[in-house]
Amino acid sequence: xxxxxxxxxxxxxxxxxxxxxxxxxxxxxxxxxxxxxxxxxxxxxxxxxxxxxxxxxxxxxxxxxxxxxxxxxxxxxxxxxxxxxxxxxxxxxxxxxxxxxxxxxxxxxxxxxxxxxxxxxxxxxxxxxxxxxxxxxxxxxxxxxxxxxxxxxxxxxxxxxxxxxxxxxxxxxxxxxxxxxxxxxxxxxxxxxxxxxxxxxxxxxxxxxxxxxxxxx
Amino acid sequence: xxxxxxxxxxxxxxxxxxxxxxxxxxxxxxxxxxxxxxxxxxxxxxxxxxxxxxxxxxxxxxxxxxxxxxxxxxxxxxxxxxxxxxxxxxxxxxxxxxxxxxxxxxxxxxxxxxxxxxxxxxxxxxxxxxxxxxxxxxxxxxxxxxxxxxxxxxxxxxxxxxxxxxxxxxxxxxxxxxxxxxxxxxxxxxxxxxxxxxxxxxxxxxxxxxxxxxxxxxxxxxxxxxxxxxxxxxxxxxxxxxxxxxxxxxxxxxxxxxxx
Ligand SMILES: Nc1ncnc2c1ncn2[C@@H]1O[C@H](COP(=O)(O)OP(=O)(O)O)[C@@H](O)[C@H]1O
Ligand SMILES: [Mg+2]
Numbered sequence: 001x002x003x004x005x006x007x008x009x010x011x012x013x014x015x016x017x018x019x020x021x022x023x024x025x026x027x028x029x030x031x032x033x034x035x036x037x038x039x040x041x042x043x044x045x046x047x048x049x050x051x052x053x054x055x056x057x058x059x060x061x062x063x064x065x066x067x068x069x070x071x072x073x074x075x076x077x078x079x080x081x082x083x084x085x086x087x088x089x090x091x092x093x094x095x096x097x098x099x100x101x102x103x104x105x106x107x108x109x110x111x112x113x114x115x116x117x118x119x120x121x122x123x124x125x126x127x128x129x130x131x132x133x134x135x136x137x138x139x140x141x142x143x144x145x146x147x148x149x150x151x152x153x154x155x156x157x158x159x160x161x162x163x164x165x166x167x168x169x170x171x172x173x174x175x176x177x178x179x180x181x182x183x184x185x186x187x188x189x190x191x192x193x194x195x196x197x198x199x200x201x202x203x204x205x206x207x208x209x210x211x212x213x214x215x216x217x
Numbered sequence: 218x219x220x221x222x223x224x225x226x227x228x229x230x231x232x233x234x235x236x237x238x239x240x241x242x243x244x245x246x247x248x249x250x251x252x253x254x255x256x257x258x259x260x261x262x263x264x265x266x267x268x269x270x271x272x273x274x275x276x277x278x279x280x281x282x283x284x285x286x287x288x289x290x291x292x293x294x295x296x297x298x299x300x301x302x303x304x305x306x307x308x309x310x311x312x313x314x315x316x317x318x319x320x321x322x323x324x325x326x327x328x329x330x331x332x333x334x335x336x337x338x339x340x341x342x343x344x345x346x347x348x349x350x351x352x353x354x355x356x357x358x359x360x361x362x363x364x365x366x367x368x369x370x371x372x373x374x375x376x377x378x379x380x381x382x383x384x385x386x387x388x389x390x391x392x393x394x395x396x397x398x399x400x401x402x403x404x405x406x407x408x409x410x411x412x413x414x415x416x417x418x419x420x421x422x423x424x425x426x427x428x429x430x431x432x433x434x435x436x437x438x439x440x441x442x443x444x445x446x447x448x449x450x451x452x453x454x455x456x457x458x459x460x461x462x463x464x465x466x467x468x469x470x471x472x473x474x475x476x477x
Contacts, residue, residue: 044384045471045472045473046380046383046384046473047473048471048473066471066472066473067386067387067388067472070383070384070385070386071386074385074386075384077381077384080381081377081378081380081381083378083381093382093385094385094386097382097385097386097387097391097392098385098386098387098391099391140385141385144385144386
């Protein structure tokens with residue numbers, strides 16, 4: 001689905017060849033500062049390679065409109081900014097920014113359930129903890145219903161139990177809906193437990209690529 | 218008390234007593250401002266004397282080219298003042314946009330005001346053209362400075378939110394909507410406030426000048442009302458053109474935030 005050809009980003013990334021497969025779950029692991037976030041940002045055109053090219057569905061990413069691309073390939077950033085207002089407004093912000101029709105509270109409550117947030121929709125966001133904010137940010141991209149999910153350490157601020165629940169939910173959702181997921185994680189265990197493919201990044205290079213063959217579907 | 222009391226040079230000099238008063242105050246309190254106070258008083262005096270002679274000449278020999286030339290100089294000076302104020306914070310395209318917005322906004326309002334509202338004949342009559350152009354351009358300049366400051370501040374302090382909006386699939390326009398609206402609102406607020414206080418809290422300079430010069434207050438007031446509305450229009454138009462074109466310079470061709 002994504003194919004990197006001779007991609008470099010400044011001195012940070014050097015990936016002569018790398019691909020991310022359609023309708024698969026790929027996890028990126030590696031030390032902090034190794035370039036994982038930079039790779040995700042290149043996948044949704046928040047950054048463009050300084051050298052080489054990325055092919056998305058047989059088309060050079062440079063020839064695809066950035067905004068349209070980001071609507072298909074949604075990203076949860078590592079430190080997602082939360083907007084002023086209440087929970088409902090924050091969940092709907094993506095749709096609002098994309099100038100789409102806004103769904104009713106039923107759909108919003110469905111997402112709240114998915115991300116295990118149990119608070120009134122009218123609560124102001126400053127009442128939320130770090131972990132709750134992270135799940136709120138996950139919820140707001142679930143509502144966008146994109147083709148591809150890019151998640152940058154989505155469980156970094158969560159305790160072990162919540163992390164497990166959220167991982168189960170996200171991977172289950174992606175498989176059920178036949179979507180593609182690329183996820184950065186700090187945990188090797190999570191990477192291997194949920195992924196079809198694990199890519200280890202060292203200093204901006206692909207150090208190891210492992211397929212999880214036990215999984216079939 | 219009919220007619221106009223002419224001020225002699227000697228009488229004007231008497232008004233310098235106010236400057237001496239201020240100088241005495243700052244000296245006594247040890248506030249280090251004497252130089253600026255002196256320089257600004259002298260500068261103001263010399264500039265106005267110079268302008269006076271230019272106006273005398275213009276009024277004696279009305280000429281479309283001269284009028285147009287003076288207005289162009291005012292525009293250039295206003296643009297220069299804005300660019301100078303923000304010096305190194307502006308990328309080149311934004312500088313061009315400021316010049317375009319200020320010229321287009323003020324000239325459009327000026328043309329409407331003089332040709333449709335006042336119905337000036339000949340169109341270049343300097344007694345009207347120059348002071349009205351001065352007021353529209355001067356107020357627009359203040360508005361642009363305010364709007365630009367809020368645009369630059371917003372794009373810096375709210376950078377994370379703008380970036381997040383882009384990540385969520387917003388167009389650059391949608392991602393900066395709040396910043397643009399806030400900047401526009403703040404830029405026209407002083408004009409709105411001055412209309413609220415008009416005639417109650419203060420009498421505006423133009424009207425005071427006209428009344429002092431012997432024009433009937435009702436005529437002076439009619440002009441003042443029209444000019445206030447003209448100023449509001451010019452400020453709003455100039456600022457919105459600047460913002461609507463200017464926000465884009467913070468993004469690149471790929472709809473990513475430019476690093477600057
Ligand atoms: N836009 C950028 N320009 C230059 N250097 C950057 C940029 N963004 C991140 N970096 C640097 O690139 C390296 C990789 O960063 P990042 O992709 O965030 O790593 P990771 O997500 O694996 O922790 C870091 O050394 C970081 O300081
Ligand atoms: Mg990172």
